[in-house]
Amino acid sequence: MTGWQTLLYKEVLRFWKVSFQTVAAPVLTAVLYLMIFGHVLEDHVKVYDQVSYTAFLVPGLVMMSVLQNAFANSSSSLIQSKIMGNLVFLLLTPLSHWSWFVAYVGSSIARGLAVGTGVFVVTAWFAHLSFVAPLWILVFAILGAAMLGALGLIAGLWAEKFDQLAAFQNFIIMPMTFLSGVFYSIHSLPAFWQQLSHFNPFFYMIDGFRYGFFGQSDVSPWMSLAVVATALLTVSAVALHMLRTGYKIRN
Amino acid sequence: MFLAQGHCAALALKSRVPMPAISFQSVSKTYPSARGGGAQPLKALDDVSFDIEEGEFFGLLGPNGAGKTTLISILAGLSRASSGRVLVRGCDVQADYAQARRQLGVVPQELVFDPFFNVREALRIQSGYFGVKNNQAWIDELLESLGLADKADANMRQLSGGMKRRVLVAQALVHKPPVIVLDEPTAGVDVELRQTLWQFVAQLNREGHTVLLTTHYLEEAEALCGRIAMLKKGRMVALAATSDLLKAASSNVLRFKLGNDQLPPHLQARARVTGRIVQFPAHDAAEIEHYLAEVRQAGLKVEDVEIRKADLEDVFLDVMGAESEVQA
Numbered sequence: 147m148t149g150w151q152t153l154l155y156k157e158v159l160r161f162w163k164v165s166f167q168t169v170a171a172p173v174l175t176a177v178l179y180l181m182i183f184g185h186v187l188e189d190h191v192k193v194y195d196q197v198s199y200t201a202f203l204v205p206g207l208v209m210m211s212v213l214q215n216a217f218a219n220s221s222s223s224l225i226q227s228k229i230m231g232n233l234v235f236l237l238l239t240p241l242s243h244w245s246w247f248v249a250y251v252g253s254s255i256a257r258g259l260a261v262g263t264g265v266f267v268v269t270a271w272f273a274h275l276s277f278v279a280p281l282w283i284l285v286f287a288i289l290g291a292a293m294l295g296a297l298g299l300i301a302g303l304w305a306e307k308f309d310q311l312a313a314f315q316n317f318i319i320m321p322m323t324f325l326s327g328v329f330y331s332i333h334s335l336p337a338f339w340q341q342l343s344h345f346n347p348f349f350y351m352i353d354g355f356r357y358g359f360f361g362q363s364d365v366s367p368w369m370s371l372a373v374v375a376t377a378l379l380t381v382s383a384v385a386l387h388m389l390r391t392g393y394k395i396r397n
Numbered sequence: 398m399f400l401a402q403g404h405c406a407a408l409a410l411k412s413r414v415p416m417p418a419i420s421f422q423s424v425s426k427t428y429p430s431a432r433g434g435g436a437q438p439l440k441a442l443d444d445v446s447f448d449i450e451e452g453e454f455f456g457l458l459g460p461n462g463a464g465k466t467t468l469i470s471i472l473a474g475l476s477r478a479s480s481g482r483v484l485v486r487g488c489d490v491q492a493d494y495a496q497a498r499r500q501l502g503v504v505p506q507e508l509v510f511d512p513f514f515n516v517r518e519a520l521r522i523q524s525g526y527f528g529v530k531n532n533q534a535w536i537d538e539l540l541e542s543l544g545l546a547d548k549a550d551a552n553m554r555q556l557s558g559g560m561k562r563r564v565l566v567a568q569a570l571v572h573k574p575p576v577i578v579l580d581e582p583t584a585g586v587d588v589e590l591r592q593t594l595w596q597f598v599a600q601l602n603r604e605g606h607t608v609l610l611t612t613h614y615l616e617e618a619e620a621l622c623g624r625i626a627m628l629k630k631g632r633m634v635a636l637a638a639t640s641d642l643l644k645a646a647s648s649n650v651l652r653f654k655l656g657n658d659q660l661p662p663h664l665q666a667r668a669r670v671t672g673r674i675v676q677f678p679a680h681d682a683a684e685i686e687h688y689l690a691e692v693r694q695a696g697l698k699v700e701d702v703e704i705r706k707a708d709l710e711d712v713f714l715d716v717m718g719a720e721s722e723v724q725a
């Protein structure tokens with residue numbers, strides 16, 4: 147294996163060795179969301195014709211799990227290595243900033259997809275799902291996980307303590323995922339909040355992902371693709387710059 | 398043992414100019430403000446320059462806070478110099494970082510480890526970062542040489558401090574670097590491991606590896622290092638062959654044990670006192686007689702009187718200014 151492949155392998159091994167915590171636990175959380183919200187809202191909310199609320203909810207929960215876990219993977223790995231001091235093993239190697247980026251983002255995609263698949267397999271039993279455009283499903287899952295993986299890299303490099311990282315997660319990532327249309331269509335929102343949702347890239351990830359299942363969405367999947375790709379490029383550029391300059395890791 | 402041949406080193410061979418293993422060139426490092434939070438910028442390194450030649454066993458000494466670890470961090474790419482540059486076998490540690498790091502094996506000072514992996518996994522992963530393939534035989538040899546063979550499948554968390562230290566050494570050597578840097582490798586390590594470690598490192602040195610060592614144990618530096626640099630408050634205050642440093646020092650030391658008495662203040666100022674042991678640097682017999690006379694005059698009861706040759710610790714204290722820097 148080459149250098150970046152080794153780092154990718156190590157990062158995947160890291161979460162896989164504790165998969166009960168990193169994969170099984172988030173799957174359980176998503177199933178609980180589905181059971182509770184599905185039970186309470188099934189007969190009250192109808193987003194698209196011919197799509198039950200529970201069926202509508204499943205892709206949203208899958209994508210939310212993909213995004214949150216992709217973020218958690220790179221950010222927690224980095225902050226743990228920084229606090230434990232073992233990041234030094236990596237800092238001493240000839241690996242370039244591109245190698246770091248590809249490995250950390252790649253492993254985040256792997257964890258995001260592993261959790262997403264787990265959530266899908268379990269929740270799919272609860273609803274009747276269709277797969278109108280599977281390629282869109284895959285594209286949005288991978289791009290979304292990549293963007294959150296890169297965002298996790300930024301947060302992990304920036305944070306010096308666990309509570310700083312928790313703040314990033316609780317005050318930025320959580321609200322942006324919850325307010326992105328996981329549980330509702332933004333068309334059901336008041337005009338102001340609908341407008342605001344259009345500035346949230348997470349909305350486009352979930353909307354595009356859901357399009358792959360039902361062939362229906364709030365905005366065109368091409369529009370979502372453009373927004374998500376732009377967001378991914380922007381976040382990646384920032385993460386790469388931080389890695390290249392050794393922001394907070396090569397003082 | 399195989400010595401990696403990097404791109405910059407290959408260039409150096411072509412040019413037929415002897416190339417130092419490590420070259421520090423006017424290295425300075427200033428932190429914006431003191432780490433304690435004061436407003437004054439802290440000058441951790443001030444224009445440090447010296448070369449370490451291929452195959453040397455080199456000691457870098459200095460009291461805590463002298464800048465040793467900062468210098469090594471800059472060498473290893475863990476930190477950046479504010480000015481000046483560092484070359485490893487001709488490769489700039491910033492501009493040519495990949496080549497420079499391939500030639501360096503660094504044993505960090507802190508006892509760090511990755512709790513997710515066992516010893517063998519940690520070594521295989523570290524090896525992979527450097528792109529070294531099929532490294533199993535060398536990993537086995539390292540495990541054997543460092544007494545880790547029976548711990549190969551143990552998780553890092555289960556190892557004692559000394560064992561973790563051995564793994565750090567193995568990790569630093571896993572890519573067969575020609576230049577080895579050991580930053581305080583024996584701090585808090587038991588006698589047996591120190592012996593194993595030094596035998597192993599001395600063997601690597603005999604096989605052609607360059608070794609840069611920082612240590613608080615001056616008898617180790619004296620026994621192992623052919624040449625020594627001393628840092629004090631970020632400046633280099635001595636650079637010489639160990640034997641020359643010892644020759645240049647005050648040649649003898651008068652040493653005795655004191656009963657329950659206190660040394661009078663005017664003698665205290667010139668002595669090195671460790672518990673009941675008192676030591677005076679002395680150049681000749683007259684000076685020794687003078688000290689003994691003063692001790693007798695003060696009515697002190699002494700035992701175990703001996704005169705010994707000055708060692709590196711005496712030199713170190715001389716250079717650092719004996720009164721303030723008792724701790725090496």
